[in-house]
Amino acid sequence: xxxxxxxxxxxxxxxxxxxxxxxxxxxxxxxxxxxxxxxxxxxxxxxxxxxxxxxxxxxxxxxxxxxxxxxxxxxxxxxxxxxxxxxxxxxxxxxxxxxxxxxxxxxxxxxxxxxxxxxxxxxxxxxxxxxxxxxxxxxxxxxxxxxxxxxxxxxxxxxxxxxxxxxxxxxxxxxxxxxxxxxxxxxxxxxxxxxxxxxxxxxxxxxxxxxxxxxxxxxxxxxxxxxxxxxxxx
Numbered sequence: 001x002x003x004x005x006x007x008x009x010x011x012x013x014x015x016x017x018x019x020x021x022x023x024x025x026x027x028x029x030x031x032x033x034x035x036x037x038x039x040x041x042x043x044x045x046x047x048x049x050x051x052x053x054x055x056x057x058x059x060x061x062x063x064x065x066x067x068x069x070x071x072x073x074x075x076x077x078x079x080x081x082x083x084x085x086x087x088x089x090x091x092x093x094x095x096x097x098x099x100x101x102x103x104x105x106x107x108x109x110x111x112x113x114x115x116x117x118x119x120x121x122x123x124x125x126x127x128x129x130x131x132x133x134x135x136x137x138x139x140x141x142x143x144x145x146x147x148x149x150x151x152x153x154x155x156x157x158x159x160x161x162x163x164x165x166x167x168x169x170x171x172x173x174x175x176x177x178x179x180x181x182x183x184x185x186x187x188x189x190x191x192x193x194x195x196x197x198x199x200x201x202x203x204x205x206x207x208x209x210x211x212x213x214x215x216x217x218x219x220x221x222x223x224x225x226x227x228x229x230x231x232x233x234x
Contacts, residue, residue: 014230085229137196
């Protein structure tokens with residue numbers, strides 16, 4: 001699988017097939033989510049629900065399989081050896097953008113799961129359309145603890161099975177920490193946004209902003225890696 005993903009790409013003469021597919025899919029999912037978000041603003045709740053739900057499920061499945069196949073992507077594969085530009089550009093421009101991308105996409109994937117659950121909890125289907133339900137929306141402390149324990153178990157098991165360098169293990173640890181932080185923030189969110197409909201709209205908009213930032217940063221790193229500063233073998 002690694003050899004296939006690192007074979008020559010189709011967008012740049014210096015790119016890899018895996019990087020090109022990742023770039024195309026990033027654009028596809030972002031455009032899909034923007035479309036779904038626009039449908040919600042037009043009052044097309046059921047269409048928004050279906051587009052966003054299946055889009056997020058497909059995105060989670062794709063990026064999980066893809067990043068596992070690549071050894072968690074840019075964090076452990078691209079590295080300095082994949083950048084052909086000067087050190088000052090790598091240190092002051094490329095690395096910060098890459099770091100922002102990793103943080104944003106990690107948070108975005110966690111929020112994708114959160115928004116799928118929140119979407120069901122905060123809405124109801126009325127005839128052919130789905131509408132947000134106005135009213136308090138809370139999660140019990142028992143449910144929060146159960147989610148935390150299951151997340152720790154699943155991510156810990158994956159980390160043990162996959163093994164690999166410390167950088168890869170730290171990614172799994174970071175994923176767990178993000179989930180833990182989200183669960184802790186849930187209580188604060190419930191106090192600040194007790195109404196389920198308002199919570200879904202505001203957090204959904206924030207998630208959309210994150211996906212746009214993720215697209216911008218991923219495109220920027222791709223352009224620098226494979227167009228501006230490619231590694232040219234002689």
